[in-house]
Amino acid sequence: MKRRDFFALLGGGIVVLLDDEIYAQETGGPRRGGDAPAVPLEIGAWLHIGETGVVTVYTGKVEVGQNARTSLTQAVVEELHVPPESVEMVMGDTDLTPFDMGTFGSMTTPRMWPQIRRAAAAAREMLLDLAVRKWSVERTTLTIADGRVSAGDRSASFGELAHGEKWTRTIPASVPLAAAADWKVAGKSLPKVNGRAIVTGAHKYSWDLKRPGMLHAKVLYPPQFGAKLISLDAAAAEAMPGVKVVHEGDFVAVAAPEVEKAATAVAALKAQWKPVTAAADYRTVFQYFKQTAQDGAAKAKNLTPYTIAYIAHVPLEPRAALAEWEGGKLTVWTGTQRPFGVRSELVQRFGIPEERVRVIVPDTGSGYGGKHNGDAALEAARIAKAVGTPVKRNWTREEEMTRAYFRPGGLIEVAGKAAADGTITEWEFHNYNSGGSGLQSPYNIPGKKEQFHQTKSPLRQGSYRGLAATANHFVRESYMDELAQSVKLDPLEFRLKNAKDERLRNVLVAAADKFGWKGRKKTAGRGFGIAAGFEKGGYVATCAEVGVDPKSGAVKVLRAVVAFECGAVVNPEHLRNQVEGAIAMGLGGALFEEIQFGEGKIATNRMSKYRVPRFADMPVIESVLLDRKDLVSAGAGETPIVGIAPAIGNAIFDANGKRIRRLPLMA
Amino acid sequence: MNGGPRGVDVDADRTLLSVLRDDLNLTGAKFGCGEGQCAACTVLVNGVATKSCLTKVGAVEGKRIVTIEGLAPEGKLHPVQQAFLDADAMQCGYCIPGMILGAVALLGRNPNPNDAEIVIGMNGHICRCGTYPRVMRAIRALAGNGGRA
Ligand code: FES
Ligand code: FES
Numbered sequence: 001m002k003r004r005d006f007f008a009l010l011g012g013g014i015v016v017l018l019d020d021e022i023y024a025q026e027t028g029g030p031r032r033g034g035d036a037p038a039v040p041l042e043i044g045a046w047l048h049i050g051e052t053g054v055v056t057v058y059t060g061k062v063e064v065g066q067n068a069r070t071s072l073t074q075a076v077v078e079e080l081h082v083p084p085e086s087v088e089m090v091m092g093d094t095d096l097t098p099f100d101m102g103t104f105g106s107m108t109t110p111r112m113w114p115q116i117r118r119a120a121a122a123a124r125e126m127l128l129d130l131a132v133r134k135w136s137v138e139r140t141t142l143t144i145a146d147g148r149v150s151a152g153d154r155s156a157s158f159g160e161l162a163h164g165e166k167w168t169r170t171i172p173a174s175v176p177l178a179a180a181a182d183w184k185v186a187g188k189s190l191p192k193v194n195g196r197a198i199v200t201g202a203h204k205y206s207w208d209l210k211r212p213g214m215l216h217a218k219v220l221y222p223p224q225f226g227a228k229l230i231s232l233d234a235a236a237a238e239a240m241p242g243v244k245v246v247h248e249g250d251f252v253a254v255a256a257p258e259v260e261k262a263a264t265a266v267a268a269l270k271a272q273w274k275p276v277t278a279a280a281d282y283r284t285v286f287q288y289f290k291q292t293a294q295d296g297a298a299k300a301k302n303l304t305p306y307t308i309a310y311i312a313h314v315p316l317e318p319r320a321a322l323a324e325w326e327g328g329k330l331t332v333w334t335g336t337q338r339p340f341g342v343r344s345e346l347v348q349r350f351g352i353p354e355e356r357v358r359v360i361v362p363d364t365g366s367g368y369g370g371k372h373n374g375d376a377a378l379e380a381a382r383i384a385k386a387v388g389t390p391v392k393r394n395w396t397r398e399e400e401m402t403r404a405y406f407r408p409g410g411l412i413e414v415a416g417k418a419a420a421d422g423t424i425t426e427w428e429f430h431n432y433n434s435g436g437s438g439l440q441s442p443y444n445i446p447g448k449k450e451q452f453h454q455t456k457s458p459l460r461q462g463s464y465r466g467l468a469a470t471a472n473h474f475v476r477e478s479y480m481d482e483l484a485q486s487v488k489l490d491p492l493e494f495r496l497k498n499a500k501d502e503r504l505r506n507v508l509v510a511a512a513d514k515f516g517w518k519g520r521k522k523t524a525g526r527g528f529g530i531a532a533g534f535e536k537g538g539y540v541a542t543c544a545e546v547g548v549d550p551k552s553g554a555v556k557v558l559r560a561v562v563a564f565e566c567g568a569v570v571n572p573e574h575l576r577n578q579v580e581g582a583i584a585m586g587l588g589g590a591l592f593e594e595i596q597f598g599e600g601k602i603a604t605n606r607m608s609k610y611r612v613p614r615f616a617d618m619p620v621i622e623s624v625l626l627d628r629k630d631l632v633s634a635g636a637g638e639t640p641i642v643g644i645a646p647a648i649g650n651a652i653f654d655a656n657g658k659r660i661r662r663l664p665l666m667a
Numbered sequence: 668m669n670g671g672p673r674g675v676d677v678d679a680d681r682t683l684l685s686v687l688r689d690d691l692n693l694t695g696a697k698f699g700c701g702e703g704q705c706a707a708c709t710v711l712v713n714g715v716a717t718k719s720c721l722t723k724v725g726a727v728e729g730k731r732i733v734t735i736e737g738l739a740p741e742g743k744l745h746p747v748q749q750a751f752l753d754a755d756a757m758q759c760g761y762c763i764p765g766m767i768l769g770a771v772a773l774l775g776r777n778p779n780p781n782d783a784e785i786v787i788g789m790n791g792h793i794c795r796c797g798t799y800p801r802v803m804r805a806i807r808a809l810a811g812n813g814g815r816a
Contacts, residue, residue: 065759065796191752198760199748199767201695201735208694259685260678316699316707316761316795365697365761366796397700573755577801581758584797607704607793615786618799 006048006168009096013050013162014126016119020044020173043098044173045112047076047119049127053147053159055080055087057119060100061112062092063363064337064371066637067574070193071109072116074571078184079120082147082158084193092339092361102338104369104463109570109635110537114177121178122171130161180568180629189573194363205365206320206335211390214322215244215255217383218266219393221403222250224600225459226276233270240265246386253379255387259394280458281598282309286411289432292456298430303413304479306661308434308471309594310409310459312604314612317365318400323380324390330357334377335364342374349378350385368585369463370404401610402602406595407464408457410434412475416445418483422497429476433457435468438642441476442534443498459597465582466638469535470589470645474663477531477646481653491530491650492517501534503565503628507541508532510624511563515543525550526558527655531646537634538566542583542643544619546651553656555591555666557619557648565626566634572625575636579623582640588613590645591666669693669737679725683717684708686724687734695735695764705793709765710734716772718791735764738771746809747771754805758796766792770806779811 006015020043048056057076063069069089076087090096092103100112124144131149132139134156141151148157197203222229229252234245237254243265246253252269256262280288286307290297321334330350336342339359346357364371376393384391395403410433417426427448431439436452452468464470484494492512499505512518512530520528525548532541545559562579569575592611596603604610623640645663653659668691675690687693687710699707701720708720711733739745744752747770757763766789773780773788780788785806794802 065761067758189755191755192757195752195755195757195760196744198757198763199735199744199751200739201693201764203760204694205697205761207698208688210692258681259689260681314795316705316759316793317697318699364759366759368795394698396698397702577755577758577798580800581797584799585795606702607700608702612793612795613797613799614793615790615799615803621800 007166010048010056011050012164012166013048014123014165015168016047016122016126017168017170018044018046018115018119018173019170020115044115045098045119047116047123049123049158049162051159051163053086053157053162055082055123055158056090057087057116058090058097059112059116060092060097060340062103062337062339062361064103064335064367065364066578067192067571068103069363070190070574071113071570073193074190075113075117076120077190079117080124081144084190086147093358094339094343095358099340102341102372104337104372109633113570113633115173117177118171118173118175121175122169126167126169127158127161130165131156134161189571204362205317206322206333206362207317207365207394209322209333209362210392211322211324214390214392215257215387216259216262217253217255217380217391217393218262219379220252220266220269220271221399222273224273224276224278226600227273230272230274236268236270237265240268244387245269246383248382248386251382253383255383255391276600278458278598278600279456282594282596285409285458288458289411289455293432293453294455295453297453298413298451300415300428303415303428303430304482304661306412306414306475306478308410308412308474308663309667310406310461310597311464311589311593312401312406312595312610313368313370313404313464314400314607314610315366315368315370318395318397319371319376319404320392320394321374321376321380322390322392323377323384325384328352328356330381331360332358332377332381333360333362334374335367335371336361336374336377337367337369337371338373341372342377345374345378346381350381368465369467372463375403397607398605401605405460405462408434408461408468410468410471412471414475414479416479416483418487418494420487422484422487422489422494424483424498431468431472434471437467438469438472438533438535442501442504442532443495444500445498459595465585466535466641469533469638469642470586471663473531473533473642474645474649477533477643478649478659478661481529481650482659495530495532503539504532504534506626507539507563507565510626511541511543511561514563514622514624515561517543522654525655527651527653529647529650529652529654531643531650533642535639535642538564538636538639540564540640540643542647544644544647544651546648546655548652548655550656555648555652557587557617559620559622560644560647561622561624562640562643563624563626564636564640565628566636566639567631568629568633569625569627570633575625576623578636579640580621582638583621583644584613584618586641586644587617589663590648591617592664594664594667668732669734675724677724679723681724682720683710683722683724683727684719687719693734693736697761697765699762699793705762706769706791707762707765707793709768709792711768711772714772714775716769733768735768738768745771747774747805750805750808751802754801754808756798756801756805758798762792762794762796766794766802770802773806774809780806782807
């Protein structure tokens with residue numbers, strides 16, 4: 001959209017454009033040159049106040065359950081003094097919202113939230129300007145509250161003030177903002193703005209969407225990853241009424257008026273595939289990582305190996321996309337964390353200009369880093385193009401469990417030494433494949449050596465909530481306990497001895513105090529563990545109490561205390577919700593989640609074969625939020641996940657003396 | 668069906684879930700697994716929480732079906748829906764319609780469940796976002812009055 005088109009789309013009123021050159025540069029921005037981008041390049045967000053008083057905010061971020069819609073609404077309410085009901089947040093629509101790199105890396109709160117506050121603050125000043133102009137009063141006599149500007153006995157709604165205007169203001173992203181201590185709504189808990197649509201079932205996820213004349217599609221996947229199609233006999237499927245078969249090279253799909261019919265048709269395809277020899281299975285993969293390390297493997301001999309299994313995101317809403325071609329323009333509705341990334345994938349695939357592709361992201365049934373790309377969107381668009389009707393491609397759970405990418409597995413080798421007083425004197429840490437996030441120890445260790453080794457992966461792998469920080473923290477914090485044990489120091493004392501960073505010390509002490517670490521009483525079959533870390537601008541410490549069955553070794557996590565500090569707290573209730581969610585999710589990867597694979601196939605291909613945490617697995621969770629009003633707010637969706645696995649592993653050791661050096665701990 | 672008779676002319680072998688969603692446009696019941704593992708597809712059949720992904724549509728002929736859309740009269744919330752809102756018991760929300768109907772059924776057969784009974788009653792429901800403690804809180808708040816406000 002061009003600047004002049006804003007009012008054509010929305011009618012009169014006022015518009016604030018937030019010029020964020022720095023963000024555009026840092027994120028690589030939209031592609032420059034070539035096709036004209038939909039919204040001016042450097043715009044980070046924009047906001048419109050219409051003649052009805054509705055405030056519409058446009059951001060390329062998406063809502064995947066992390067509550068961005070609510071926290072960004074709060075930002076507007078705070079600055080503009082409007083009731084939340086009059087704010088409409090348009091998110092993740094490549095035709096309407098500014099370019100955004102994606103919703104991941106806990107960037108919404110640190111980057112988008114202040115941007116939207118700035119835009120809202122600028123709009124407030126414009127409304128005050130309008131009142132000054134219209135009423136010829138002193139600016140200082142004006143008050144603004146509840147969507148109205150008043151002066152003495154005069155009062156006007158935002159809509160009345162904006163009436164007949166076509167006023168655009170562009171502001172830089174560097175305008176100063178009110179300090180956290182002065183926040184009114186931000187920093188308090190605002191209920192989820194679309195909660196009602198969720199509890200009534202009215203909200204439409206991608207899985208739920210429909211278009212007239214739409215067909216449901218299925219794709220024929222090879223029986224092994226990477227297998228090539230030798231021959232296809234589609235006669236039986238083609239003979240089914242209403243069924244269309246698409247066959248383009250190795251890509252084979254069917255479309256039918258009903259889901260069940262599409263499933264029957266794809267099952268009726270007779271295909272021959274050339275078998276492949278798989279490089280590794282889920283047990284041999286750790287050796288494979290070392291063999292394929294691009295920079296060579298570590299030389300040191302005294303390293304202790306830990307292993308990390310591949311795990312799946314299992315978003316409860318499997319990937320889904322609805323694609324429609326109309327007059328050479330493609331529109332795709334899909335749940336993704338990167339609407340603009342998916343648009344690029346589609347642009348490349350079909351060789352059409354950017355303005356011919358629109359990606360719309362309905363609030364999505366979660367992602368956890370799993371919905372970064374446009375697999376379902378590409379399939380739906382390709383099939384829709386071939387059959388000439390809108391096409392729905394809803395992945396089944398089995399497709400989700402086998403065709404999506406995974407959190408990388410990893411081999412981590414570690415060695416270290418501690419002096420008698422507990423000071424760590426040596427530290428060497430090698431991560432193969434799982435990734436570099438959270439690799440750096442937050443403790444003060446002179447001369448430490450930490451290295452990430454890129455390797456080959458037999459499975460498709462990608463982002464996941466917290467990335468490799470979970471793996472790296474698991475190993476580091478488990479090994480911290482091994483070192484503490486070697487010098488017979490209490491795990492908390494040992495950590496405090498080596499932690500100079502005040503914020504790290506604070507969370508450790510806060511978690512330990514709340515947990516009652518010092519006064520803990522050991523009884524048979526019970527164990528206590530502690531772990532801490534730093535990631536994405538936030539500090540976390542986690543204490544866990546576990547019960548271990550002496551016969552079966554089965555572990556039940558009884559209690560978890562999480563101290564979390566991520567700068568100034570924006571919405572305490574939602575922050576607690578994120579902390580609890582991170583613990584719940586982290587528990588699965590800690591205890592039992594593991595992708596089992598071999599011969600180019602995933603064996604854990606259904607929910608009945610892949611255990612995820614349930615009500616009965618939940619410990620009592622207590623969170624301590626350290627609110628640092630003097631520090632910028634960091635994102636919170638990821639960091640709290642990193643401490644739970646090592647806290648549990650350490651607690652198991654405390655309970656039965658067994659050091660488990662793998663994730664999942666209960667494999 | 669949600670308080671009144673509804674007829675559909677479909678193959679009796681199809682799942683209740685897909686008929687609800689694709690033919691009756693009631694998409695509040697969600698697909699999560701298709702194999703009875705997650706309970707996102709829960710609806711009430713004669714008051715009993717039922718996984719619609721495992722239920723053939725032919726098997727519910729003549730029965731009383733309540734989906735999330737029909738739980739409360741238009742514009743009103745059922746006390747369980749309100750309790751979920753009050754407890755902020757949702758993140759992405761995908762599991763929530765199923766959870767709410769599961770909770771309605773639980774409170775219907777046991778108006779005063781303790782924590783252990785809530786866990787047993789709700790354990791078939793998966794929330795991948797991990798809102799379990801919040802859902803517990805929502806149900807706890809209603810325990811003792813059978814889900815009535
Ligand atoms: S979709 Fe029915 S139980 Fe999961
Ligand atoms: S709120 Fe996302 S699955 Fe439950």
